[in-house]
Amino acid sequence: METFDWQKGRTFLNYVYLLIQRDLIDYFRKENREHDLLIQSLPTNEDNQPLDIEAVASIQVYNQSTSSTNLVEEILELDERLFNFNISFEELEYHCPKHKDTRLMLVDLASEFTKCRELVNELLEKKQFPVSKFTKKTGARPKTIERHRKYLITLIIIKLHPEWTHLSSFVQFEPGSVK
Structure with missing residues (x-):
């Protein structure tokens, strides 16, 4: 207490x-x-x-x-x-993809997202994921993004904080790992 x-x-x-x-x-x-x-x-x-x-x-x-x-x-x-994004840590368990290839795809999408400073700034300022801009930039399907939005935002936040070494060790941030 x-x-x-x-x-x-x-x-x-x-x-x-x-x-x-x-x-x-x-x-x-x-x-x-x-x-x-x-x-x-x-x-x-x-x-x-x-x-x-x-x-x-x-x-x-x-x-x-x-x-x-x-x-x-x-x-x-x-x-x-x-x-700040109306996501609780406990609910991430329910939003985590069950399939490994989906998780790897989302890690790749998070890496792509963090490469674009404009998208990152919009996410951090508006506290909303810029789905349309991101799908135009990467060709990712909006349905996939929306289905895994909370998990993807979490991956992006972890990626933006490299000082979180323990959390980062749980997530593989190697782009292109799905292919």
Whole structure:
């Protein structure tokens, strides 16, 4: 409750849902780690003696917690940006294409979109996807664009923020990957 901010424009339930979901994911990942992998990956000191298992484990837990904290921060920033487009982070699950080739096609379309500064500016200023201008420029079908509009906007926003390294790692931004 202490970290929730009412002025950010999201509901408390959505915020709590996101935090609980991330904590559960972290817990299950931690539990699934095998003890043998920890011992095999132990660093050694100058005498080739393994370092203290507890020290190495605490370092790994620290690295994982900072990584998950960074991911949560990136997700919250994305959620703020999506709020401006009337898109909630939770509804993206329903708008994500089920087929891999469709997802790859949308990644290609997002890459094409971000190459045109005029289209990006219009999207960011008006908070609406310029379907007609984009279809004229790329030849993409308007029905496809409209069907996957929310997912496409999300990909574009992630592409426009390369500092979100954790989120970007979940999306393959290689143009031409469909062909």
